[in-house]
Amino acid sequence: AQSVTQPDIHITVSEGASLELRCNYSYGATPYLFWYVQSPGQGLQLLLKYFSGDTLVQGIKGFEAEFKRSQSSFNLRKPSVHWSDAAEYFCAVAPREASKIIFGSGTRLSIRP
Amino acid sequence: DAGVTQSPTHLIKTRGQQVTLRCSPKSGHDTVSWYQQALGQGPQFIFQYYEEEERQRGNFPDRFSGHQFPNYSSELNVNALLLGDSALYLCASSLDRADEKLFFGSGTQLSVL
Numbered sequence: 105a106q107s108v109t110q111p112d113i114h115i116t117v118s119e120g121a122s123l124e125l126r127c128n129y130s131y132g133a134t135p136y137l138f139w140y141v142q143s144p145g146q147g148l149q150l151l152l153k154y155f156s157g158d159t160l161v162q163g164i165k166g167f168e169a170e171f172k173r174s175q176s177s178f179n180l181r182k183p184s185v186h187w188s189d190a191a192e193y194f195c196a197v198a199p200r201e202a203s204k205i206i207f208g209s210g211t212r213l214s215i216r217p
Numbered sequence: 218d219a220g221v222t223q224s225p226t227h228l229i230k231t232r233g234q235q236v237t238l239r240c241s242p243k244s245g246h247d248t249v250s251w252y253q254q255a256l257g258q259g260p261q262f263i264f265q266y267y268e269e270e271e272r273q274r275g276n277f278p279d280r281f282s283g284h285q286f287p288n289y290s291s292e293l294n295v296n297a298l299l300l301g302d303s304a305l306y307l308c309a310s311s312l313d314r315a316d317e318k319l320f321f322g323s324g325t326q327l328s329v330l
Contacts, residue, residue, distance in 0.1 A: 108259075140321075147221070147307055147321035148260070194259050203250065203311065204273055205319070207259030 108208035116214040125180040127195030135197040221322035238293040242310030249291040252307040
């Protein structure tokens with residue numbers, strides 16, 4: 105079955121510290137991979153996506169993610185977080201042929217001043 | 218350029234009632250997808266409309282139906298509301314079926330009492 109697992113429900117990091125959010129997926133083939141961010145009362149904003157090619161993907165707001173096929177992982181990283189990064193982060197996958205996106209349950213990021 | 222707009226922003230209904238949610242896609246987009254996001258969960262795919270036809274459907278009962286109009290706007294209808302239908306309903310639009318990048322609206326918060 106196709107699924108996305110985000111093992112960390114809630115993470116708190118200090119402002120200026122580095123961040124890594126974990127994501128593992130289960131899929132029959134290499135899917136399209138995404139990270140979205142959702143601020144309270146807002147819709148989802150795409151941070152970055154991976155379809156093929158270089159396994160290190162750069163996104164907006166200083167985020168990057170690395171695709172590791174052997175580990176079925178697509179972890180999100182940021183070298184130095186800002187207070188404005190506090191939000192809910194969703195990892196997601198989609199099949200190549202269709203647009204149905206399967207989301208993980210999300211990781212809530214809090215920033216410690 | 219307006220993004221994806223949804224109305225209403227909030228809605229309160231009682232069990233057994235019917236509800237209609239509306240979505241206007243981003244200018245130039247012809248495909249509309251609907252997602253249900255329960256509290257503390259990731260969004261779940263309900264269905265997608267393209268060229269006024271339901272093209273793909275997730276694991277939702279027939280109580281959930283939709284429509285796409287010639288101007289590409291869309292409605293989501295839910296009949297015989299249950300308490301468990303309380304959720305944030307997100308609309309997303311995209312340019313065409315091969316474009317996996319979705320633009321999300323801010324959602325309609327539905328509360329069923």
